[in-house]
Amino acid sequence: MTRPLFWKRLSKPRPLIAAALFAAALVGALLLAAVDGSFGARSWALVAGLVFGVALQRGELSLVRAWRDFLVLRDAGQLLGFLTALAVAAALTLGGLALAGAAQTPENARVGPISWLLPISAFVFGVGSVIARGGVMVHMRRLGEGSLVAAPALLATFGGFVLGVALWPWTWRIAIGDAPSPSLPSSFGFPGALTAQTAIILAIAAALWSRRPRPGPDPRSLATRLAVEPWPAPAAGALLGALVAASYAAGEPLGLIAECVIVARWIATALHLAPVALPGLDAGVGGLKAPLQGFEFTEHVVILLGFIIGACGAALSSGRFAVAGFTRREAAEMCLGGALLGWGAMTSLGAVTGEAIAGVAIGAASGWVFLGFASLGIIAALKLDWRTSVTAPPPEAHDAPEDLPPYLPSNPPAQPGDAGLRV
Template identity: 70%
Template sequence: MTRPLFIKALSVPRPVAGLSVLAVGAAAAAALAAVDGGFGQRAWPLVAGLVFGVALQRGELSLVRAWRDLLMLRDSGQLLGFLSALAVAAVLTLGCLALLGASGPPVNARIGHVGWLLPISAFVFGVGSVVARGGVMVHLRRLGEGSLVAVPALLATFAGFVAGIAMWPWAYRTAIAPAASPWLPEWVGLAGALGLQIAALAACAAALWRFRPRRGPDPRPMSIRVLVEPWPASVAGGLLGALVAASYAAGQPLGLIAECATVARWLATAVGWAPAAMPELDAGIGGIVVPLPDGFGLTEHVVIVAGFVVGAFACALASGRFTLALFTARDMAEMIVGGLMLGWGAMTSLGAVTGEAIAGVAIGAASGWVFLLFASLGVVAALKLDRRAAVTHPGPDLVGPEG
């Protein structure tokens, strides 16, 4: 099919246009700050969403791609990028708390319950990430890049959230309420928790170091390397980790699932699949609040998701990576199955890679490590069983399940 001329035009690097989109986003944040009478309510989520989208699109960060690159290409660059995100987030968050002499975690800290259900839901999330060719943030990134396959994936993910809400009373009663919420600083202090986590991350980095990508000097102008060419995953990961720490400082831990969970709760309640009174969701649990809304508006959760897509679109426009990509019936089937697993896993785990794992590790929560471990096991197991050529012999263009 011949693409329309304006779509072809968007597929050519246009750095000025991309920067203009980001400037419009910044102006919108200033307008929200003026309307709200302060920067914190919705302006900060919009800025955070924009930066989040930039980091994910420029670094092409993806847990599935990270493990696929290591297993199939012997390239640890993406995994080192995630380690960079975890290390920067932990150093800035726990380090600042220690310097300030904090006696407890910040408000809405992502400290989840660690019971028998968390490893299962994290593993399901990991498997779903491979089936759907990416997690929640990857499909939102793809949406900003013009990939239409993200639409059925995100709709199915939302349906998975509805299923998770419908199961919430049972899950809370049998697995979440009886479980503890381990916070490492309670045992070894803030500095001790930071030291333990950095030691663990350093050990992982040492094991992966010999598989790191080796790049020679790049003679191209800095503007091309920043705006057009993909960033090293470690740079994008460091930016993501700094954003997670900044979000804690702003009192709004970074994540993308809260609005999905809120809308899913409204729908599940409206059709009678869930009771109006849901234990702990209104007051907040594991650092996430999922109220039953009377209506919907431009809340901070909507703003951060919109900012993420706009940030990813701006970078795709700047780098010439915006392309309307269609999908086949098989693609749709995979998106539906994988999306259902993603949504159920994220809702039951009360987070995904950024909100549960990175923000959890940043604050010293054992739940972050447990989710990351079992989600990775799910990804690796699914990759071992996935015999698609794009997985077993990925080409330099990284087409296929890069999520």
């Protein structure tokens, strides 16, 4: 089916439209600062969301894609991108705390409890992200890129969050309530925690180094490489890691889960699926606080909007914006995978950014546990997945920029029948 001419035009690189969108968002941040009386939580959240969305869209970071590329294409570029995010976030966060002479971790640090349920919920999260062809932040990125398939995935993810809230009294009583929350700084101090984590990250990177991508010389301009071409995953990972550290410095760990939990709790309570008082979520647990409240224009909402605007602007600039529909089968896959994603993220108290990267940034053992078992879930699901659109996606029938060569095989876009479902 032929797309309207308007959408076709937007699927070519449109840097001026993207610049106008970013400028409008920055004006919005200044207006929020004026309303709040200073450049505070909401204005910072909008800027952080913009940078977050740009980093994810330009680097196309996805833990599913990272493991798929490594297992199928023997390309470790995306995995090295995530390792770069971990390294930069830990170096800036733990290093900054050490230089500042901090005596303890920040009050809202993402140091989560480690119970017998965390490996299970992280594994389920990984399986769900394969079925849905991406995690929570991937679907938020798709929304900014114009892919309508993100809608059923995100709705189902909210359903999974509601299920997690409904089960929370049992989850808290049986698993999380008495679980320890170990962290490396509590045992080794900030310098020791940074040294230990850096050694772990370097050891993993050394094992993957021979599988790194080796692009040839690129004669195109720096502006084209920045605004149009996909960024190398380590570059996007470094930006993401720096943003996580900056968010800690601003007082609010980076993540997209907090507002999802707040809305899910409101829905579950309204439907009488959960009691009014929920231990842990009221006072906060693992750096996540989700009080029972109605919808408010908080910094958690603002960062979600900023993320979508940032991803949309980056997609417009690079010619990756394309409104695409989905089939009934894809909708069913998104619903199943999204429900698993939501329950896994709710029960794990976070996802890849908030639980893993922000957790590792502060030296939390829970971040490593989540990342490890989510990866195991992804690997297991990829091994069992029969869909070639996931395990070996074909070239894309996408209106590519006329003056640019096709995307590299390691970043294969999708066919029309796949509704643009890149992982």
